[in-house]
Amino acid sequence: MSAAEQYDAIVVGSGAGGGMATWRLAQAGLRVALVEAGPWYDPADDSQRTQFRYPWESPRRGASTRLRPFGDFNACIGGWELDGEPFTTAPDTQFMWWRARMLGGRTNHWGRISLRFGPLDFKRRDIDGLGDNWPIGYEDVKPYYDEVDKLIGVFGTNEGLPNDPDGFFLPPPKPRLHELYYIRGARAAGVPVYPARKSILTKRINNDRGVCIYCRQCDRACSLHADFSSSTVLIYPAVASGRVDVYTNTMVRKVDTGPDGSATGVSCIDRGNRQELRINGRSVVLAASACSTARILLNSISTQHDAGLGNSSGHVGRYLHDSTGASRAAFLPDLMDRDIYNEDGVGGMHIYTPWWLEDANLDFARGYHLEIGGGMGMPSYGFGFAANQYNEFLGQRVGGYGNGLRDDVKRFYGSRLSIACRGESVPQYGNYCELDPDVVDEWGIPVLRFNYRWTDQEINQARHMQDTMEELLEASGGILLGSKPGPERQYGLTQPGEIIHEVGTTRMGDDPATSVTNRFGQLHDASNVFVADAGTFVSQADKNPTWTILALAWRTSDYIIEQMQQRNL
Amino acid sequence: MNMNRRETLKSLLLAPLAAGAAATAGCAPGAPVHWTELPREYSYGRTEAEQQRDRELFAESWFSEHELVTIAVLCDIILPSDHPNGGALDAGLPDFVEFIVKDRENLKLPVRGGIAWLDSYAVNEFGADFVNIDEPQRLAICDRIAWTDVEDPVLRPGIRFFSLMRDLTLTGYYTTEQGLLDLGYQGNVANVWDGVPAEVLARHGLQYEPEWLDKCVDQSRRDIIATWDDDMNLTS
Ligand SMILES: Cc1cc2nc3c(=O)[nH]c(=O)nc-3n(C[C@H](O)[C@H](O)[C@H](O)COP(=O)(O)OP(=O)(O)OC[C@H]3O[C@@H](n4cnc5c(N)ncnc54)[C@H](O)[C@@H]3O)c2cc1C
Ligand code: SF4
Numbered sequence: 144m145s146a147a148e149q150y151d152a153i154v155v156g157s158g159a160g161g162g163m164a165t166w167r168l169a170q171a172g173l174r175v176a177l178v179e180a181g182p183w184y185d186p187a188d189d190s191q192r193t194q195f196r197y198p199w200e201s202p203r204r205g206a207s208t209r210l211r212p213f214g215d216f217n218a219c220i221g222g223w224e225l226d227g228e229p230f231t232t233a234p235d236t237q238f239m240w241w242r243a244r245m246l247g248g249r250t251n252h253w254g255r256i257s258l259r260f261g262p263l264d265f266k267r268r269d270i271d272g273l274g275d276n277w278p279i280g281y282e283d284v285k286p287y288y289d290e291v292d293k294l295i296g297v298f299g300t301n302e303g304l305p306n307d308p309d310g311f312f313l314p315p316p317k318p319r320l321h322e323l324y325y326i327r328g329a330r331a332a333g334v335p336v337y338p339a340r341k342s343i344l345t346k347r348i349n350n351d352r353g354v355c356i357y358c359r360q361c362d363r364a365c366s367l368h369a370d371f372s373s374s375t376v377l378i379y380p381a382v383a384s385g386r387v388d389v390y391t392n393t394m395v396r397k398v399d400t401g402p403d404g405s406a407t408g409v410s411c412i413d414r415g416n417r418q419e420l421r422i423n424g425r426s427v428v429l430a431a432s433a434c435s436t437a438r439i440l441l442n443s444i445s446t447q448h449d450a451g452l453g454n455s456s457g458h459v460g461r462y463l464h465d466s467t468g469a470s471r472a473a474f475l476p477d478l479m480d481r482d483i484y485n486e487d488g489v490g491g492m493h494i495y496t497p498w499w500l501e502d503a504n505l506d507f508a509r510g511y512h513l514e515i516g517g518g519m520g521m522p523s524y525g526f527g528f529a530a531n532q533y534n535e536f537l538g539q540r541v542g543g544y545g546n547g548l549r550d551d552v553k554r555f556y557g558s559r560l561s562i563a564c565r566g567e568s569v570p571q572y573g574n575y576c577e578l579d580p581d582v583v584d585e586w587g588i589p590v591l592r593f594n595y596r597w598t599d600q601e602i603n604q605a606r607h608m609q610d611t612m613e614e615l616l617e618a619s620g621g622i623l624l625g626s627k628p629g630p631e632r633q634y635g636l637t638q639p640g641e642i643i644h645e646v647g648t649t650r651m652g653d654d655p656a657t658s659v660t661n662r663f664g665q666l667h668d669a670s671n672v673f674v675a676d677a678g679t680f681v682s683q684a685d686k687n688p689t690w691t692i693l694a695l696a697w698r699t700s701d702y703i704i705e706q707m708q709q710r711n712l
Numbered sequence: 713m714n715m716n717r718r719e720t721l722k723s724l725l726l727a728p729l730a731a732g733a734a735a736t737a738g739c740a741p742g743a744p745v746h747w748t749e750l751p752r753e754y755s756y757g758r759t760e761a762e763q764q765r766d767r768e769l770f771a772e773s774w775f776s777e778h779e780l781v782t783i784a785v786l787c788d789i790i791l792p793s794d795h796p797n798g799g800a801l802d803a804g805l806p807d808f809v810e811f812i813v814k815d816r817e818n819l820k821l822p823v824r825g826g827i828a829w830l831d832s833y834a835v836n837e838f839g840a841d842f843v844n845i846d847e848p849q850r851l852a853i854c855d856r857i858a859w860t861d862v863e864d865p866v867l868r869p870g871i872r873f874f875s876l877m878r879d880l881t882l883t884g885y886y887t888t889e890q891g892l893l894d895l896g897y898q899g900n901v902a903n904v905w906d907g908v909p910a911e912v913l914a915r916h917g918l919q920y921e922p923e924w925l926d927k928c929v930d931q932s933r934r935d936i937i938a939t940w941d942d943d944m945n946l947t948s
Contacts, residue, residue: 193757198887200756202811300927311940314929317907323918345929347937356902482912485898488905527882542859544790
């Protein structure tokens, strides 16, 4: 079957990149087909809503399942494993791959930490001689970051930091109690701490979206549309323009190309009825997430593109990289026997510590930032486990039974402080995804095989993270929990892919021999095919990637509009 | 307990019920155990695949009646009902434990094996299964396996099992309406967060740094649409 219309643009994937491209292209008057493998989704629809639900509304009280790995109330349809859509890893390598299958992709349940990259982040090779510079710099992206801030809304503060740029911020919420302990500890340790930067509306931004009412449940997606999800913030208005057709439950197999090598449309399969569908368009924007976009390109084999579309350089899938991560927690005796009040606040942290040792002489390259956790959250499965384990620190026995346990639970409620570090890794040519020649998914599409190993850079960085976390937790008055991971556990370094900031698989560059797209995300090998997800990243800073995906997707869209106006497309 | 649903009592007989026997767990050997029945229908934004899985779980029976009653008796010992906010049986703990053990494959063996260990220990010590010994005898066993610092290798499996049952009981209780009440949890409602209450700050000897506070949201202006000047300053 073939869709009747010839679209101006076909956007593949409705996450951060695809939502932004759809919104911008439709706003400019283009007719857009948005193709999304998952179902339609709206957190305000009661049949899909998980926000504002009490734990007993789930028979497993919010426990995780294979179908909801981050908990039964989490908004993500998808996870570490998808039925019928496997992936593989090469021997002796590791990769974890989180995929969402829904309108809005992973932006429905992401952490909303919205950080601009700084000037140094685009030019790391100039600083440490490792990896490569981006072909563009902060000044190229800044105007788009500015527009993204104003369109979508992000709270934060202008601190005038050299590599953590100011923005058009909404004012941040006040810190919670455990965060005040962290601030005091960080001040004592000489480590900076600032209000967090998150795309949550602490203040009204327009009349279509609500303002945050502080339920701490952004990971369940906001029924008031007061946090950023691509679906609620970008796709609904784009659809309302009347210029967008959304094809949900539609999985793209490949980009079709004509005799001149340029794209003519995409071939898909309807997941509902297993019928093949062809959609025709003047241009194709791939935003299926970095690895899925690489997979589509590698599967788009034709006589003109015998190694896969855009892969004449052999670089599709190469330089795959994720953020590093490590975490630690402490028990704060000062927070025992707390006064109980509603301190839900926004989803996640109100404060954070950006990288502060840019100029220090360290045994690893690049930096990391610290995310702070704790507080009196809503109980769900796991609450009350090891209820009085901290008795150990008070010289009292652990265990027992009877009504005394109620007192233990209350004594220790909200007395935990945790830190999670998120750092920058050095992209490697040798870390990559490719097609597995032996395995197809249930739609007959060859799947990805991952090849990824950390280097000493990341392992040394994790050791530094552990030392930092110990110092800060103790400075905040904490008693450290668990043991400090040593070299045998790579200092607690998370697995590649585990932080879910995978980027770099279709990196941009000026040299077609060593990059997949040009500075605008346009394939070197096919001028009407673009990448609008994190595949184009040359390096993933220690900043979470999504604000940069959004800014670059807008920039790519502007370029498409301009090229169409100039009749180059 | 009322979790917006009917209040139902479930009764299971272990041995023929003597006329007029008490309707609670724990007293006489083999006495019937009653607990609040939990609903089997849920609606909270599930996909088709999830609904299917939960239907299968509810249809599956994994525990024997004997095992279920042992669970009920243990949950009742861990969090008894003689409390204004109710206990484990009021909160339907046996139904919850039954569901969660089926749901989480890795719990099945420890709970089944733990019950079998407990019964064999009770038979050795007192000549009958755990539920068929009297209350002082049950508590005597619990006193030996309830504390994690006991080093006796013979008791180790029992200690692990009791810890697991304590975890499941507390988590099952504190995720019910009664549990949240018992805890005093105040959240999950629309509100406007405006910082830690002053008296709490004072009690902790902490205060907000004035420069920090200056940057934070003025909640009286939260509904005014944001505007900025060209220098990134908020002007509304
Ligand atoms: C729990 C969690 C927390 C996170 N927190 C943060 C954070 O705080 N800050 C931050 O910056 N980032 C965070 N991230 C990462 C962030 O979610 C991603 O960077 C972002 O969503 C990527 O956007 P994307 O458009 O590239 O892809 P996605 O959001 O993954 O969307 C891709 C879409 O494409 C669809 N698709 C895939 N293949 C096909 C196909 N063949 N045909 C059709 N459709 C297809 C998918 O179904 C999906 O909907 C977090 C992620 C997770 C999971
Ligand atoms: S914390 Fe605020 S933005 Fe997040 S889901 Fe709740 S109301 Fe929405």
